[in-house]
Amino acid sequence: MSKTRVIVIGGGALGFSTALHLAETDEFEVTVLESQHIAEGSSSRSIGIVETQYMSSFDIAVRAFGLRFVGHLAENEGLTLNRNGYLRLASNDAALEAFQRSIALQREQGITGPRVLIRSEVEKLIPQISLHDRVGALYGPSDGYLDGHLYTNLLADLARRAGATVLQQAALLGAEHAADGTYRLQTRRGKLAADIVVNAAGGWAGRVGDLLDAPVEVKPQRHQAITVALSQSLGYVMPSVMDYVPGSGNPGLYFRHENIDKLFAGLHIEEAVESAADPDTYFQSGDQWFAEQIAEALASRLPGLEGAGLGSGWAGIYPMSTDHQPIVGPHPENPSVLLAVGAGGNGIQLSPAIGKTVSEYLTGRTPSLAGPGSPWDAARIARSSATAAN
Amino acid sequence: MSERLNYASKALTPDLSAAFELALADARDGDLAPVQHVIDGGPVAEGEIFTWEDPAAAPGRVVTEAHAATPDVVGRAVAAARAARKGWRALTGAERVEHLRCSQREFDERKVEIAGVISAETGKSRLEALGEAEEVVDLVKTYADQVEQSPESFATRMNTADPGETNTDLLRPYGAFGVIGPFNFPAALCVNMSAAALLAGNTVVLKPSAKAPRSGALIGEVLAKHVPAGVLNVVQGHAYVGQALAESDVDGIAFTGSAGVGWDLLRNLAAGPYAKPVLAEMGGKNVAVVGRTADLEAAAEGIARSAFGLSGQKCSACSRVVVHSAVHDDLVDRIAARVAEMSLAAPEDPGAFLGPVIDGVAVARFERAAELAKKDGRINAGGARPQGLEGHFVQPTLVTDLPLGHELTREELFLPFVTVTCVDSFQEALDEANATNYGLSAGVFSREQQEIDDFLDQIDAGVVYVNRRSGATTGAWPGIQSFCGWKASGSSGKGGLGPWYLQGFMREQSRTLPVS
Ligand SMILES: Cc1cc2nc3c(=O)[nH]c(=O)nc-3n(C[C@H](O)[C@H](O)[C@H](O)COP(=O)(O)OP(=O)(O)OC[C@H]3O[C@@H](n4cnc5c(N)ncnc54)[C@H](O)[C@@H]3O)c2cc1C
Numbered sequence: 001m002s003k004t005r006v007i008v009i010g011g012g013a014l015g016f017s018t019a020l021h022l023a024e025t026d027e028f029e030v031t032v033l034e035s036q037h038i039a040e041g042s043s044s045r046s047i048g049i050v051e052t053q054y055m056s057s058f059d060i061a062v063r064a065f066g067l068r069f070v071g072h073l074a075e076n077e078g079l080t081l082n083r084n085g086y087l088r089l090a091s092n093d094a095a096l097e098a099f100q101r102s103i104a105l106q107r108e109q110g111i112t113g114p115r116v117l118i119r120s121e122v123e124k125l126i127p128q129i130s131l132h133d134r135v136g137a138l139y140g141p142s143d144g145y146l147d148g149h150l151y152t153n154l155l156a157d158l159a160r161r162a163g164a165t166v167l168q169q170a171a172l173l174g175a176e177h178a179a180d181g182t183y184r185l186q187t188r189r190g191k192l193a194a195d196i197v198v199n200a201a202g203g204w205a206g207r208v209g210d211l212l213d214a215p216v217e218v219k220p221q222r223h224q225a226i227t228v229a230l231s232q233s234l235g236y237v238m239p240s241v242m243d244y245v246p247g248s249g250n251p252g253l254y255f256r257h258e259n260i261d262k263l264f265a266g267l268h269i270e271e272a273v274e275s276a277a278d279p280d281t282y283f284q285s286g287d288q289w290f291a292e293q294i295a296e297a298l299a300s301r302l303p304g305l306e307g308a309g310l311g312s313g314w315a316g317i318y319p320m321s322t323d324h325q326p327i328v329g330p331h332p333e334n335p336s337v338l339l340a341v342g343a344g345g346n347g348i349q350l351s352p353a354i355g356k357t358v359s360e361y362l363t364g365r366t367p368s369l370a371g372p373g374s375p376w377d378a379a380r381i382a383r384s385s386a387t388a389a390n
Numbered sequence: 391m392s393e394r395l396n397y398a399s400k401a402l403t404p405d406l407s408a409a410f411e412l413a414l415a416d417a418r419d420g421d422l423a424p425v426q427h428v429i430d431g432g433p434v435a436e437g438e439i440f441t442w443e444d445p446a447a448a449p450g451r452v453v454t455e456a457h458a459a460t461p462d463v464v465g466r467a468v469a470a471a472r473a474a475r476k477g478w479r480a481l482t483g484a485e486r487v488e489h490l491r492c493s494q495r496e497f498d499e500r501k502v503e504i505a506g507v508i509s510a511e512t513g514k515s516r517l518e519a520l521g522e523a524e525e526v527v528d529l530v531k532t533y534a535d536q537v538e539q540s541p542e543s544f545a546t547r548m549n550t551a552d553p554g555e556t557n558t559d560l561l562r563p564y565g566a567f568g569v570i571g572p573f574n575f576p577a578a579l580c581v582n583m584s585a586a587a588l589l590a591g592n593t594v595v596l597k598p599s600a601k602a603p604r605s606g607a608l609i610g611e612v613l614a615k616h617v618p619a620g621v622l623n624v625v626q627g628h629a630y631v632g633q634a635l636a637e638s639d640v641d642g643i644a645f646t647g648s649a650g651v652g653w654d655l656l657r658n659l660a661a662g663p664y665a666k667p668v669l670a671e672m673g674g675k676n677v678a679v680v681g682r683t684a685d686l687e688a689a690a691e692g693i694a695r696s697a698f699g700l701s702g703q704k705c706s707a708c709s710r711v712v713v714h715s716a717v718h719d720d721l722v723d724r725i726a727a728r729v730a731e732m733s734l735a736a737p738e739d740p741g742a743f744l745g746p747v748i749d750g751v752a753v754a755r756f757e758r759a760a761e762l763a764k765k766d767g768r769i770n771a772g773g774a775r776p777q778g779l780e781g782h783f784v785q786p787t788l789v790t791d792l793p794l795g796h797e798l799t800r801e802e803l804f805l806p807f808v809t810v811t812c813v814d815s816f817q818e819a820l821d822e823a824n825a826t827n828y829g830l831s832a833g834v835f836s837r838e839q840q841e842i843d844d845f846l847d848q849i850d851a852g853v854v855y856v857n858r859r860s861g862a863t864t865g866a867w868p869g870i871q872s873f874c875g876w877k878a879s880g881s882s883g884k885g886g887l888g889p890w891y892l893q894g895f896m897r898e899q900s901r902t903l904p905v906s
Contacts, residue, residue, distance in 0.1 A: 071438055078462050084435045085423060113439060113455070117422065125422040141424050141455060142439045237426055237435040260432040 003029045006362065007185060007194040009172050009208050010034065012043040013148065013348050014340045015200035016155035017355025023162035025363055030164040031194075032156070033187055035171030039152035041202045041279070042347060045316025047225055047264055048151065049240050049256060050349040051086040051143035053114065055098055057105045062353035062369050062376075064109050069352035070146060079146060079154055084257045085239035086143035087122065089134045095245070099138035106140075114140045125239065128304025134243075145240060145256055148348050155351075172201075175212050181336045183212070198338045198358060199331075203279035203317035205341035214337035216327060216381060221318040222277040223345065224290045225266035228298065231307030233260045243301060244268045253297040262311070265294050268345055270324050279317050286313020318345045325375045326350060328357045329367075332382030338362065339378045395521045396867055397699070398860040402516065406502070407740055410516045413506025414737060417604070418444065418453055420510075425456035425607045425626055427463055430470035431619025436463050437627065442601060445746040446513035446736035448780035453510045456603035458627035461634055464595075467623040468638040471566035471593040474620030479563050479591040483543030486589055487534045492616035494530040497581075501527065504608055508577055509737040511602040513745040513781065516737055518700050525578045525868060526609070529887070530585045532868040536892055537589050544896065556903050561896035563591030564667060565641030570632045572647045573748055574703045574804075576602030580609045582868075582886045583644035583669070584622065588613070590895035592642070593621045597635050600628045601748055642667040642895070646705075646886075649673050649802065649828070649878045656881055669894050670881040671873060673705050673802040674830030677823040678862040679845060680721055681816055681836035682714040685857065689835035690724035692855075692862035693808065696833070698732060698786040699864060701744050702806035703752075706831040706853060706873070708863040710799055711810040712819045718812045722770055722790055725810075729771040729786045736781065744806060746782040756784040756805050759798060763809075767792035772806075800826050816841050824850045829876030831855070833862035852876045852885060 006022055008015045011034025023030045034040070050070050052063040074081035090096050099116050106114050118136045123129060125139075156166055167189055174186040175197070183194045201208040203220030237257045244252025251267035258264045267290075291310050298305065321327050321342030331337040340358050343350050353369050357376065360367040370376040395402075402410070427434040437457040444451040459467070478486070497504065504526060505519040514522075537543065544561035567587040571580040576599050587594050596613075598606015603626050610624035625631055629651070636643050636655055643659065645652050649672040656668045678696070680689045696708035713721050735742035747753060753775070760773045772785030786806040792798055799809045813819045816836075823832060832851035836842055842856055852874035853866055866873050872888020874880060884890040 074436065074460050074462070075438070080436065080462065081460075082434075082436050083424075083439065083457055121422055139422070144435070233432065235433065236423065237433045239423065257435075 003027060004195045004362070005029045005193060006031070006196045006198060007183070007192060008032045008198040008200055010041070010200035010202055010204070011038045011156065011166065011168065012041045012200065012202050013039070013152050013155065013351035014202070014343060014354050015198070016152055016159055017351040018198055018200055018340050018358045019164045020155050020159040020162060021355040021359035022362065023159050023164040025359060026163070027363060030159070031192065032159070032164060032166045033170045033172055033185075034166070034168050035188075037168050038156050038166070039149050041204070042317045042319060043152045044149035045314060046148040046348050047254070047256065047266060048145045048148045048348050049086065049143070050081070050145060051140050051240070052106060052111055053086055053088045053102065053138050053140045053143065055102050055246070057108070058370070058375055060102070060105050061109055063349055064106070064111055065356065065369055066349045066352040067143065070151070073154060077154060077158065079151060081144045081146050082237070082257065083142055083144035084237045086140045087117070087137040087239050087241045089131070089137045089241065089243045091134055091245060093135060096136055102138060111142070113142045114138060126241070128234070128302050130301060130303050143240065146348070151348065172208060172211055177213055177336070183336060196336055196338060196362060198340055200340040202319045202341070202347070205319060212334070212337050214331040214334040216331070216339055216341060217322055218342050219276040219320045219322070220279045220282070221274050221320050222282050222315050223266065223318050224286050224313055224315045225264055226286055226291060226294050226313035227258070227311030228255065228263040228265050228305070229309045229311045230261045230263065230305065238263055242268065246270060253294070253301055255298070255302070265298060267293065270345060277317065282315065282317070284315050286315060319347065320344045323380075326354055327378050327381060328354050328370055328376040329361050329372070329378035332379050395517065395524045397518070397521045397865045399517055399521060402520070406520070407516065409502045410505055410520060411738060413502045414509050417506040417510035420453055420455065421604070425454060425603045427457060427459055427467065427626055428610055428614045428622070428624040429463070429467045430623065431614065434463060436460060440600065440628070442511060442603060444510060444513065444781070445748055446781040454604045456607070456626045459625040459631045464625050464631060464634045464638060467595045467625045468566065468635070468640055470620040470623050471595050472639060474593045474618060475565045477618060478593050478621050483537045483540070483589070486591065487537050489617050490530055490534050490585060490589055493613050494527055494534065496612050496616070497527045497530065500612070504577055504605070507608055508602070508605050511605050512573060512576060512748060513737060514700055515742040515745050516740065519737065522575055522578045526581045528868045529578060529581050532887065533586050533589045533892055536889065544893070548900070554905055556905055558901045560899045560901060561893060562899050563896055565592060567592045567594050567895065568635040568638065568640040568643045569594050569596045570635065570643065570645045570647065571596065571598045571606055573599040573601035574700065574705070576605035577609050579646045580606045581613070583646065584609070584613055586886070586892050587644060587895050588617065588622065590892050592895055595623045595625060595635055595640065597625050597627065597632050600626070640666075642669070644895070645670040647672065652881070653878065667894070668881055671705065671875055671886055672879050673804065673828065674707070674875065674879050675710060675800060675802050675826040675828040676706055676708050676831045676851070676863040677710045677712055678708050678833040678835065679819045679823050680711060680713040680717065681819070681834070681838060681841045682716040683837040684717065684835035685837065686717060686721050686724055688857060688859040689862070690721060690728055692833060692835070692859045694725055694728040694732070695860065696862040696864040697808040698729070698744055698806045699861070701747050701784070703747065703804050704864050706864045706866060708833065709803060709808055711808060712813055712822045713810060714816065714819065715812050715814050718810070722788070722810055725788055726771045729788055732786055734776050734779065734783055734785065744786060747784055747805060749782060752805060753782050753784060755803060756807065759803055759805065759807055760787060762798055763787070763789040763792070766796055767798075767809075794822070795825070802828065816844065820844060820848045824848070827878040830879035831863040831866070833858055835862070850876055852880060
C-alpha cells in the first residue's frame with residue numbers, strides 16, 4: 001500500500017516540526033513547500049525563548065513537551081540550548097499566589113525546578129535590576145533559549161534524514177481540490193499531488209487557507225526586538241526576564257542573554273492589539289520609537305547596566321489567531337486540510353507540541369497533549385465563523 | 391583569617407568558627423542560578439540542570455543546582471583550550487607565575503567562603519573544610535615557588551660536542567589538559583591538578599565532581615579570572631562529561647578518583663595510535679603496621695585519626711591495621727576507646743569530628759561491608775547507622791578476626807571502616823601490608839630501628855610515615871609530603887604536592903642549534 005502523501009505548506013518551526021513528527025512515523029510521504037528559504041518567516045526573527053512558566057495545566061503541558069524536545073536535540077543533535085533560566089515578574093501578591101499554583105501544576109508534570117523568588121532574591125540573581133514596583137518572580141532555572149534559525153534548520157535536516165522532501169523557492173500558488181478529497185497543488189516548482197495538506201504558513205496562513213479553500217483567520221502582527229550592547233561583561237549569564245502582565249493589554253519589557261557583551265530585548269504581548277501587518281511588505285527593521293521605548297523601559301528596570309547602548313533592531317511577525325491560542329488539527333469544513341497556525345509570540349516553544357499533535361491526528365490517534373475540546377482544537381473556528389455569520 | 395590550619399589541626403578560634411558558620415549557611419542557601427560552565431572567559435548556561443543534595447541532612451535538601459555539559463559544550467571548551475595553547479605557552483614561567491599568584495591571593499582572601507561551600511556540599515567538618523581551603527592556597531604557592539626556583543623554567547644546558555652547536559634540553563607543555571576532579575577534596579584537588587597544569591604551560595578544561603559542583607566552580611571561577619580567556623575552562627556534569635572530555639582532543643588528562651575509573655581511562659587512552667599522558671592519582675588500601683614494641687597510645691591515636699577523619703573518604707585514609715599478636719588486644723581496645731569518643735555530626739556542630747559519607751551509595755556499601763564483617767569476623771565498634779541523625783551518617787567501625795586475605799582487607803571501601811589483622815612476626819606484617827594492589831600511603835609504629843628500616847625498605851607505598859601520632863597514613867601537605875601512589879594508586883610514580891609533579895605536565899625536547 002502506498003503511503004499517504006502529505007504536503008506541508010510553510011518552512012518555519014511549525015512546518016518542520018510537523019514534517020519531522022510525520023516522517024518519523026514512516027506512514028507518510030512528506031513534502032514541505034517553502035516559498036523562500038527555510039525559516040525565512042517569523043522563525044528566524046524570534047528571540048527563541050523556551051519555557052514553562054505558565055498558569056494553566058494545559059499551557060504548561062504543551063510547553064513542557066517543547067522544553068523536553070529541544071533538550072533532547074541539545075543532548076543528541078548539537079542544538080545550542082542556552083539554559084539561562086526564565087523569570088516572570090510579579091507586580092502584586094495575587095500574582096505570586098498564581099505563581100505558587102503554577103509551581104504545583106508544573107510539579108505534577110515532573111518539572112520540579114521552578115520556584116517563587118522574593119524581590120531580594122531576584123536582586124541577588126540580577127544585581128543590576130531594580131524592582132521597586134515588583135514583589136517577586138516565578139523562576140524556572142531549566143528554561144532557556146535557542147536560535148530560531150538554527151533550530152528550524154536542524155528540524156529540517158532531521159526531517160530530511162527521516163525521509164521528508166524539502167522544496168525551497170516553491171511557493172504555493174493555487175490548489176484544486178478533487179471530489180475524492182485529494183489535492184493538486186500549483187507551486188512555483190510545478191504541480192504536486194497530495195492526500196493531505198498541512199497549513200503551516202505562519203503570517204501567511206490566512207492567504208494559504210484561502211488558496212486551499214479552507215479559510216482560517218490569522219492576523220500577522222508586527223513585533224520588534226533590539227540588541228543591547230553592554231559596556232562590560234556581566235560575569236554571569238543573564239536569565240530571560242519577562243515583565244509582561246498577562247491580560248493587562250499593555251506590552252511588557254523582556255530581555256535575555258545573547259552573548260558575553262550583548263542582551264536582546266523586546267516588548268511582549270499576547271493579545272492582538274495592533275492592526276494586522278502585511279507579511280510580504282511590513283517594515284523589517286527597527287523603528288526609532290521602539291528604540292526609545294526600550295531605552296526608557298530598560299533604564300527603569302535595569303538601571304545597573306551603566307553605559308549600555310542600543311544596537312540594531314529588527315521586526316518580525318507574530319501570527320495571531322483571534323483568541324491568541326494556536327489552531328491545530330483538521331479544518332472543520334475541510335478534513336483534507338490540517339491546521340498548524342496561529343502560534344503568535346510562542347511559536348518556537350510550542351512547535352514541538354504542535355507538530356506532534358498534527359501527527360497524532362493524522363495517524364488516527366487521540367492527540368495526547370491538545371486534542372479535540374482542548375484550547376487548540378481547530379473545531380472552534382467553525383463555531384466562531386458560524387457566530388460571525390449570524 | 392590569620393590562623394593557619396592543616397589536617398592535623400584540632401581547634402578553631404571563636405571568630406573563625408562564627409565566620410565559618412555564616413559561610414556554611416550562605417552556601418547551603420545556594421546561589422539562585424544553577425552553576426554555569428566557563429568557556430573562553432565567559433559563563434555558559436547550557437545543558438540540563440542536575441542537583442546535588444546536602445549529605446548531612448534528610449534527603450531532599452538541595453544545596454547545588456548545576457548545568458550538565460552537553461557534548462557540544464565539552465567540544466567548545468576543548469576548542470577554546472586548544473586555541474589558547476599558543477599564547478599561554480609563549481609566556482615565560484615567571485609570567486605564568488604572576489597570573490597564578492593573583493589566584494593565590496584571591497583564594498587566601500576567600501578561604502572561609504570556600505570552606506563553607508565545601509562543607510555544604512560534602513558535609514565535612516569545619517576543621518577539615520578550613521584545612522582544605524588553606525591547602526588550596528598552599529598548593530598554588532608551592533607550585534608557583536617551584537617554577538620560580540627552577541633554573542630557566544626547566545631548561546638544562548647540555549654538553550656540546552661540536553663547537554658550532556649549542557645543546558639545550560627543555561621541558562615543554564603538552565598543550566591542553568583535561569582535569570577531572572573528585573568529591574572528597576573538591577576544591578583542593580581541582581586546584582592541585584589545574585594549577586600544576588597551568589604553571590607547566592598547559593591550558594585546562596576542568597571538570598569538577600558532580601558531587602560538589604559549586605566547590606569546583608568556585609575554584610574554576612577564580613583561576614579563570616586571572617588568566618587570559620580560554621586558558622582555564624570549566625565544564626560541569628556527571629561521569630559521562632568526564633568521559634567525553636577524556637575522549638576529546640585534549641593532549642593529556644589529569645585525574646583524581648577511584649582506581650576503577652582511573653585505570654579504565656588509562657587503558658582507553660593508551661589504545662589510540664599513541665598514548666596521551668594520563669596523570670592519575672587513585673585510591674588506596676592504606677595500612678598501619680604496628681610492631682610489638684610500638685607506643686600503643688600513639689598508634690591508636692594515629693590510626694583513629696587517619697581511619698575516621700573525613701569519614702574514611704581520604705585517598706590516604708587508613709583502612710587496615712596489621713599488628714603483632716602480642717599487642718593486638720591492647721591496641722584494639724585503645725582504638726575502640728577512641729571510637730567511642732568520636733562525635734558524629736553535621737558541620738554546623740562545632741564539635742563534629744566525623745561528618746556523613748557522601749551519598750546513599752556509600753551508605754549501602756557500608757551496610758554491605760558491616761554485614762560481611764559480622765558474618766566473617768567481629769565488629770568491635772560501630773557497624774551500624776547512628777540513631778537520631780538524618781543524612782548519610784554511618785558509625786566509625788572497627789573490625790577484627792577476619793580471615794587472612796578477606797576482601798574487606800583488600801578492596802578500597804572509602805568509608806570510616808578499618809580492619810585489624812593479627813600476625814605473629816614483623817616480616818609477616820610487612821607481607822600482609824603489601825598484599826593489596828594499592829600502594830598509596832602506609833605507616834609504621836615501632837620502637838625497634840630494625841623494624842622501621844625493614845618497613846621503609848620493603849613497604850610498597852609511595853607516602854610513608856613513621857610513628858606519627860597525628861595521622862598514621864594521612865595528612866600530606868603541599869611542599870611537605872608528596873602524594874605519590876605506587877601500584878594501582880598512581881599512574882606515574884610521581885605525586886601531587888611534591889617536587890616532581892609539575893614535570894609530569896611537560897615533555898622533553900632536545901634542541902641542537904647552530905651557534906649564530
Ligand atoms: C520579535 C519576535 C520575538 C519572538 N520571540 C519568541 C520567543 O521568544 N519564543 C517563542 O516561542 N516564539 C517567539 N516568537 C514567535 C515565533 O517566532 C513564531 O510564533 C514562530 O516562528 C511561528 O512559526 P511558523 O512556522 O508558524 O511561521 P513562519 O516561521 O513564519 O513560517 C511560515 C513559513 O511559511 C512560508 N510561506 C508563506 N506563504 C507560503 C506559500 N504560499 N507557500 C509556501 N510557503 C509559504 C513563509 O515563507 C514562512 O517561511 C517571536 C517572534 C518575533 C517576531
